[in-house]
Amino acid sequence: MNGNEPITILAVGGAGCRIMRILRTLPGAEAMRLLAIDTDRAALEATGLPEADRLLAGELWRGGSGCGGSELDGQRAVAHERTNIESLLRGSRFLLVLCGLGGGTASGGAPVVLSVAAKLKIPNLFIVTLPFMLEGPRRRNLAERVLAENLFDVADAVVALPDDLLFSTLPGDTPLAAAFEMADRECAATALALSAILSAGNLLNADLANFTALLKRRKSLCSIGVGMVRGDEECRAEEVPEKLVSGMLASPLLGGPRVLREADAAVISLLGGSDLSIGDTRNTLELVAKYLPAEAEQLTAASASPDWQGARQLCVLAVKYSEPAPELPARHPVRKRPEAAAAKPAASGGDAEQLVLNLSPVSKGIMERTTPVMWNNEDLDEPTFKRRNVVIDDGRRSSGGTR
Numbered sequence: 001m002n003g004n005e006p007i008t009i010l011a012v013g014g015a016g017c018r019i020m021r022i023l024r025t026l027p028g029a030e031a032m033r034l035l036a037i038d039t040d041r042a043a044l045e046a047t048g049l050p051e052a053d054r055l056l057a058g059e060l061w062r063g064g065s066g067c068g069g070s071e072l073d074g075q076r077a078v079a080h081e082r083t084n085i086e087s088l089l090r091g092s093r094f095l096l097v098l099c100g101l102g103g104g105t106a107s108g109g110a111p112v113v114l115s116v117a118a119k120l121k122i123p124n125l126f127i128v129t130l131p132f133m134l135e136g137p138r139r140r141n142l143a144e145r146v147l148a149e150n151l152f153d154v155a156d157a158v159v160a161l162p163d164d165l166l167f168s169t170l171p172g173d174t175p176l177a178a179a180f181e182m183a184d185r186e187c188a189a190t191a192l193a194l195s196a197i198l199s200a201g202n203l204l205n206a207d208l209a210n211f212t213a214l215l216k217r218r219k220s221l222c223s224i225g226v227g228m229v230r231g232d233e234e235c236r237a238e239e240v241p242e243k244l245v246s247g248m249l250a251s252p253l254l255g256g257p258r259v260l261r262e263a264d265a266a267v268i269s270l271l272g273g274s275d276l277s278i279g280d281t282r283n284t285l286e287l288v289a290k291y292l293p294a295e296a297e298q299l300t301a302a303s304a305s306p307d308w309q310g311a312r313q314l315c316v317l318a319v320k321y322s323e324p325a326p327e328l329p330a331r332h333p334v335r336k337r338p339e340a341a342a343a344k345p346a347a348s349g350g351d352a353e354q355l356v357l358n359l360s361p362v363s364k365g366i367m368e369r370t371t372p373v374m375w376n377n378e379d380l381d382e383p384t385f386k387r388r389n390v391v392i393d394d395g396r397r398s399s400g401g402t403r
C-alpha cells in the first residue's frame with residue numbers, strides 16, 4: 001500500500017442504495033470508490049452508479065426482486081458473490097459499509113461483506129440504521145441480533161443509528177417517505193464526513209485508531225447531527241459557527257440537544273475549503289462543546305478540501321454506550337472461565353484461574369480458496385473454538401496445585 005489506495009463506500013440492500021443515490025451527488029464523493037450490492041435490480045439501478053460498480057446478488061433464485069425480508073436468502077445471495085466482492089474491495093485503504101438492518105439482503109449480507117473485509121485485512125466501519133418500532137418486533141429483533149452477534153464484535157467500528165430518532169425531531173405529520181429521505185441525507189453526509197476524518201488532510205486529533213477505539217470499547221447506539229452552510233449562502237463569516245451548530249441541533253437523526261447532553265463520547269468533524277481558519281474551527285468546536293457533558297470524550301477532526309471551498313459542514317456523532325464499562329482484566333493474560341469457576345470452587349480455596357492457550361489460526365489450508373460453507377452466519381471452515389470464542393486453557397494452573 002502506498003497511501004493512494006481508495007476509501008471504498010459500499011451500500012448493501014435497499015436502504016444502503018437509497019443513501020448511496022444521495023451520497024454520490026455530494027461534494028467530495030468523487031474522491032471515494034462507490035459500490036453497491038443488492039438483490040433488488042431496481043434499487044441497485046436507482047443508485048445511478050456505473051454498472052461495473054453495482055453487484056446484483058442472487059439473481060438466479062430471487063430474480064432481481066429482493067429477498068422479501070429473508071435473512072437467510074440475503075446471506076446466501078451475497079455469499080454467492082463473495083469472489084466478486086473480493087475483487088471489488090481488494091486494494092481499498094478503508095471500507096465504509098452503509099445499510100439498513102431489518103430486511104433480508106443487508107441483515108444477511110452485511111456479515112458476509114465483513115468477512116471478506118476481514119479476510120483482505122481492510123479496516124472497516126459499518127453505518128447501519130435500526131428499524132422503526134412501528135415496523136414491528138420481527139424486524140427490530142432481527143436487526144438487533146445481527147448487530148449484536150455478527151457486527152459489533154467483529155467489525156472495526158459500528159455506528160448504529162435508530163430510525164426512531166426521526167420521531168423525536170420531526171413533526172408528526174411528516175410523510176414517512178420525506179422522513180426517510182431526510183435520514184438518508186444525514187447518513188450520506190455522515191459517511192462522507194467520517195471518510196474525510198480518515199482521509200489525508202485531517203488537521204486535528206482524530207484518526208482511525210482513536211475512532212475505532214472509541215466505538216469498539218463498548219456496545220453503543222449513536223445519533224448524528226449535520227449542519228451545513230453552502231458556498232452560495234448569504235452569511236457573514238462570524239455567523240457561520242452559530243449557523244452550523246443550529247443546523248446540527250435540528251438534524252432529524254440527532255434526536256435533539258438532550259441527546260448531546262447525555263452523550264458519553266462525541267466525534268466532531270468540520271469540513272471546509274482552504275479558507276477554513278483556526279478561528280472558525282475553534283469557535284465552532286467551542287460552541288459544540290457547550291452542549292456536551294464536560295466528561296464526554298471528544299474526538300475532533302477538521303479537514304480542508306477544494307470540494308468545500310467557501311462552504312462548511314459540521315457533523316457530530318454522539319455516542320451513548322449501551323453496556324456498562326468493562327471490568328479491568330485482573331492479571332493479563334490470565335483469564336477466568338466463568339462456567340468452570342461457578343461449577344467447581346477451587347479445592348484449595350485459592351483462585352481457579354487458568355492460563356489461556358494463545359491459539360491463533362494461521363491459515364484455512366486447502367479450504368482457503370474454496371467457497372465458504374456458511375451456516376447461521378458462521379463460516380464452518382473456521383475452527384469451532386474461533387467461531388464460538390472458546391477460551392482454551394493451557395493445561396496448567398496459574399497458582400499452585402495439579403488437577
Ligand SMILES: Nc1nc2c(ncn2[C@@H]2O[C@H](COP(=O)(O)OP(=O)(O)OP(=O)(O)O)[C@@H](O)[C@H]2O)c(=O)[nH]1
Binds near residue numbers: 012102139
Ligand atoms: N434511514 C433509512 N432507513 C430505511 C430506508 N429504507 C428502509 N429503511 C430501513 O431499513 C430496513 C431494511 O430495509 P431494506 O434496506 O429495504 O431491506 P433490504 O436489506 O433491501 O432487504 P430485502 O428488501 O428484504 O431484500 C427497514 O426495515 C427500514 O427500517 C431508507 O430509505 N432510509
Ligand SMILES: [Mg+2]
Binds near residue numbers: 013014040043067105
Ligand atoms: Mg430490498
